[in-house]
Amino acid sequence: MEGPYGSEWQEEEKVKRREMVDPEARYIFVHVVPNSNVDDMTTVLTEEDTSTSCQEDSSPLVGFVHYRFVSEEDVPVLYVYELQLEPRVQGKGLGKFLMELIELIAQKNCMGAVMLTVQKANLLAMNFYMSKLRYIISATSPSKANPMLEKSYEILCRTFDDDAKTIFEVQHSVHH
Known part of the structure; x- marks a missing residue:
């Protein structure tokens, strides 16, 4: 993960490590079934929360999603903290x-x-979320909310109801 963060990684790594063990953290783990061909994508999904002990699984872990149920701008959202896949199972x-x-x-x-946060430098991820999955840059993302702040990331979203759409999608134009 160090690559997209560049010089910010040393500080970001500490934050990420804390986030991963937070009581609110939820995970979906992806394992390759033993004796299966990775190209067949025979995988096992296991969903666990952090209170579940991580027992040693005989099938190798090839990816995971770390997410939480949070409130953003008083709207309940599922926030994806991490989506990580080993290169051999990508694409x-x-x-x-x-x-x-x-x-x-x-x-x-x-x-x-x-909602999720993506490093602008991570072009593969930006393309994946925006082109392939049609996520949009949230109105709460720094580039939209305060373009003068040069941030290294964007906040992306996909909304499901009118309240969320109003807050996260609609740009409020300010007339001077």
Whole structure:
């Protein structure tokens, strides 16, 4: 993960480590089934929260999603903190499948949106979320909310209801 953060990584790593063990953290782990061909994408998804002990699984972990149910601008949202896939399983539809699963979890739990933060330097991730999955830059993202602040990331979103749409999608133009 160091790459996209550049010089900010030393501080960011500490933040990430704290986030990962937060009691609110939820995970979906992806394992390759033993004796399966990775190209067949025979994977096992296991959902756990941090209170569950991570037992040693015989099948190798090839990816995970770390998410939480949070409130942004008084709207309940599912916030994706991390989506990580090993290079050998990338480009096979697994990331798209996991994000569709995340959206389903969000809708089943009456969340107004799915939100996530992406480093601008991570062009593969930006392209994945914006072009492939049609996420948009949130009105709460620094580049929209305060363009004078040069930040290294964007906040992306997909909204599910009118309240969330109004807050996260609609740009309020300010007339002077």
